[in-house]
Amino acid sequence: MEKQTTFTDLNLNTPLYNALGDLGFEYPTPIQAQAFNIVASGKDVVGIAQTGTGKTFAYMLPILRHLKYSQQDNPRVLILVPTRELVVQVVDEIEKLAAYTNVRVLGVYGGTNINTQKQAVASGQDIIVATPGRLFDLAVSHVLHLKSIQKLVIDEVDVMLDLGFRHQLLNIFDILPPRRQNIMFSATMTQDVDDLIVDFFKKPEKVTIAVSGTPLDNIEQERYDAANFYTKVNLLEHLLHDTQTYNKVLIFVAFKRMADLLFEQLEELFPDQSCVIHSNKTQNYRLRSIEQFRAGENRILIATDVMARGLDIENISQVINFDTPKYSENYMHRIGRTGRAEQPGHAISFSTEKEQESIEEIEAYMDMKIKLLDFPEGVEVSGELIEEERPQIREHNNPIKQRDLDAPGPAFHEKKDKNKKENLGGSYKFKIAAKYKKPKTRGDKNYNKRNKK
Secondary structure (H helix, E strand, C coil), X not given: CCCCCCHHHCCCCHHHHHHHHHHCCCCCCHHHHHHHHHHHCCCCEEEECCCCCCHHHHHHHHHHHHCCCXXXXXXXXEEECCCHHHHHHHHHHHHHHCCCCCXXXXXXXXXXXXXXXXXXXXXXXXXXXXXXXXXXHHHHCCCCCCCCCCEEEEECHHHHHHCCCHHHHHHHHHHCCCCCEEEEEECCCCHHHHHHHHHHCCCCEEEECCCXXXXXXXXXXXXXXCCCXXXXXXXXXXXXXXXXXXXXXXXXXXXXHHHHHHHHHHHHHCCCCEEEECCCCCHHHHHHHHHHHHHCCCCEEEECHHHHCCCCCXXXXXXXXXXXXXXXXXHHHHHCCCCHHHCCEEEEEEECHHHHHHHHHHHHHHCCCCEEXXXXXXXXXXXXXXXXXXXXXXXXXXXXXXXXCCCCCCCCCCCCHHHCCCCCHHHHHHHHHHHHCCCCCCCCCCHHHHHHC
16 A cells, blocks of 8 residues: 655655644645655646645745745745735745745735835845736836746636736736746646746646546535526525535625625525625725635625635535536636535536536536436526526617626716816917917016016
């Protein structure tokens, strides 16, 4: 029988062993064990492993092991992640591992005061964890100097590309030193990610624990067919009445308006048991919602796909896909929020007739079927439709344009008089001269006096 690898088998140092001991960790996950020596070697690395398998520790353990003490102000390690919540989470994980060292780590992201972050950067840092947008803002302001970066880590790179960060990533690559180690970890691999690797990585070593799209074996997957939004709400109410089984439930929806609408419904059914996060909420509201859910103050958290990436909350009893995601990769990231750290997980999906095609694509992507459950007796099938579900009559000569459900609302207002500019063209200098009686020459100081009479 093959002996299981322990952290003592890895070439760590005493501060890291002490930190792992405090955390109660004895055995590394497969991705942590296999990636350690490769990341430590200084080669470019691409790691593929399912969500919930400890990818953050997989790249941080070897980095911290070989990060020597330095008093220089400029950071040596840069970690890019797609969302603000993931910045906070990664910083927290690094601080746990670095508890017995003097490593300085800072998280920077949008939605907060940039001047405060500038002051923190200027005080000197070893590791910067950032979202691409705020990092680039700090770099172009010349407060954050990236000339000393030795290691670049891109976590959840597929999500960054999905969110439209490709242009910002390319700009960041341009201002980084060419001689550096590139490290990339993700749960799914896409063509865009492959293209990025070809363009910027130098003969990367690949660490693959599972084929991209393979779900964790410890996650039980089930689904229901439901007619529409309100039928899904009735089904959700039926399930959530079992508070013992559904004690910490993460619910994913398709877009922000749907998140707010579902939150209103659940507040009526289960008062003060729900919280919601999406990109229109303030940063403090989002972090507070996550902490309340993590601490058990709320047993239900409603989130959009953007929030699916990187949320690491222990003991989530169920992930419920209130809407079936259009992209199979999003489904993988969603269900990866349950069954973390080898604990049993449970994922349930609700699907309308229109969403059946997405279910088939997800099943093909995973190469497995999701168990279809019978619709519970006694749960009302509603005939009421929300606006997005109602059929739209399209006139031949005046077609209705598809609305962006997450676009901001109209904010038009009339300009104030002082802001209404008149295009004065070539006559501008003559009008100014007439208004202010500008002298014809600099030396003619009596010109104004003569013309005021």
